[in-house]
Amino acid sequence: MRDVLIGIDAGTSVIKSVAFDTAGRQLAAAAVPNRYETLPGGGAEQDMARTWADTTTTLRQLADMVPDLASRTIAIAVTGQGDGTWLIDKDGEPVAKGWLWLDARAAAIVEEIRARPDDQLRFEKTGSGLAACQQGPQLAFMKRNAPDRLAGAATAFHCKDWLYFKLTGERATDPSEGTFTFGDFRTRGYCDEVLEVLGVADLRHLLPPIVDGTRHSAGLSAAAAEATGLLSGSPVVLAYVDVACTALGAGLLDRERKPGCSIIGSTGMHMRLAQTPDEVLLNEARTGYTMTMPVPGVFAQMQSNMAATLNIDWVLSLASGILASQGITRSNGEMIALVDEWISSSEPASLLYQPYVSEAGERGPFVDANARAGFVGISSRHGYADMVRAVFEGLAFASRDCYAAMGPLPSEIRLTGGAARSPALRKILGAAVGADIRTSQREEAGAAGAAMIAAVCVGRYRSMDECVGEWVTPLLGAAEPSDRKLAAIYERAVPSYTLAHEALRPVWRSMAASRAN
Numbered sequence: 001m002r003d004v005l006i007g008i009d010a011g012t013s014v015i016k017s018v019a020f021d022t023a024g025r026q027l028a029a030a031a032v033p034n035r036y037e038t039l040p041g042g043g044a045e046q047d048m049a050r051t052w053a054d055t056t057t058t059l060r061q062l063a064d065m066v067p068d069l070a071s072r073t074i075a076i077a078v079t080g081q082g083d084g085t086w087l088i089d090k091d092g093e094p095v096a097k098g099w100l101w102l103d104a105r106a107a108a109i110v111e112e113i114r115a116r117p118d119d120q121l122r123f124e125k126t127g128s129g130l131a132a133c134q135q136g137p138q139l140a141f142m143k144r145n146a147p148d149r150l151a152g153a154a155t156a157f158h159c160k161d162w163l164y165f166k167l168t169g170e171r172a173t174d175p176s177e178g179t180f181t182f183g184d185f186r187t188r189g190y191c192d193e194v195l196e197v198l199g200v201a202d203l204r205h206l207l208p209p210i211v212d213g214t215r216h217s218a219g220l221s222a223a224a225a226e227a228t229g230l231l232s233g234s235p236v237v238l239a240y241v242d243v244a245c246t247a248l249g250a251g252l253l254d255r256e257r258k259p260g261c262s263i264i265g266s267t268g269m270h271m272r273l274a275q276t277p278d279e280v281l282l283n284e285a286r287t288g289y290t291m292t293m294p295v296p297g298v299f300a301q302m303q304s305n306m307a308a309t310l311n312i313d314w315v316l317s318l319a320s321g322i323l324a325s326q327g328i329t330r331s332n333g334e335m336i337a338l339v340d341e342w343i344s345s346s347e348p349a350s351l352l353y354q355p356y357v358s359e360a361g362e363r364g365p366f367v368d369a370n371a372r373a374g375f376v377g378i379s380s381r382h383g384y385a386d387m388v389r390a391v392f393e394g395l396a397f398a399s400r401d402c403y404a405a406m407g408p409l410p411s412e413i414r415l416t417g418g419a420a421r422s423p424a425l426r427k428i429l430g431a432a433v434g435a436d437i438r439t440s441q442r443e444e445a446g447a448a449g450a451a452m453i454a455a456v457c458v459g460r461y462r463s464m465d466e467c468v469g470e471w472v473t474p475l476l477g478a479a480e481p482s483d484r485k486l487a488a489i490y491e492r493a494v495p496s497y498t499l500a501h502e503a504l505r506p507v508w509r510s511m512a513a514s515r516a517n
Contacts, residue, residue, distance in 0.1 A: 127290025
């Protein structure tokens, strides 16, 4: 009896394979840590062969947890980290290591393109801002600096596309990732005018066909079956990019409430639902993304912080380092347990923190590869607890910044990601945005979203809305109302937060120039 759907989610930190029953209940999950390396000059690369090997490991581990998994599998769906450039040659072998979304080497090219008048045309077609993490600027950088690499390439993939190729032998990408860099979101196809603006029209042959996973699948190849332990010919679905899948699994597709949806992980993704192309609101700063959703005519419009929980990791590591120097060790869990105590003992909005701790700078709602984190307003009365609180508040203000760039602030936010488990963050975020917060019991929203696409593809549901009704809605928790008193305090602090990052941009540029020299 075939009664299991498998969702693969190849993220930046972890590669997971998750088994679900046909009603969306999670049966088991297997995961291995992901690995990548950072390079001088802003590079971030990942070994493609190892990524495939790690994925097969998770599938074999999953088979150890779910009896008769191979014979019970209805379909396999794969999603993964977005952006980046994973090149293969005509024989299907990697040309080099994959470039990740963390790679900042194309930052100068992004500034050049954004300064040109024709970037407005590119933005209106794609509905998406330009950043160094995207495949378009990365290919343009390679044209200038690594032409030999491109000469040996036959196809340009993203992470999930590479895994789908290894599973099936089919070269393809999905509508979300295919169009926000190179296409027209209205037609869900590539756009030659966009390729011209990016300066990569001559690389059009590298772009694989766009396939919609809700309608298209391919059979698991014999080689992949041997590597994974699954049955040859099992349907494999190329799901949408991980952000779109996570939004789907977390509850963004709610046509009645139209909530916001925030993924607070290593990065922060903040989304609103647009049910027609006309509902997509493009901002003057030309930032954000417009991603097609696995529903006809529906889009997720989003703004993304380059660093979210990376800021929390950083501020907690400071305390851990000091304790370690005194011979005291504390686990991450023990450090996180102290957060509520620190936050409750500190004054709201007494400091401002700019949460741009990523080496790649910021991409939403403004793009600046030179952006860096910092505190504003420290005096002798402030202590470490105040700094911790300011970091959490900085993440919340950045989230509000992102939502404000897409239109009216939402009255409800569906929250997911590792930090969603933090009561302190939920309270601060809800107050900063002025929204009620709802979280889901769903642990693996990205893998679930991928499996949902497969469930619709194989005909288990007539529509994605029907699938959401069984897989998503029953798992949503009660709304946590926004703290109105705290919200009033944050409302007064928002203008100062905005002024701070606007004023600091020339400082960041000067510091970057100094480092370069």
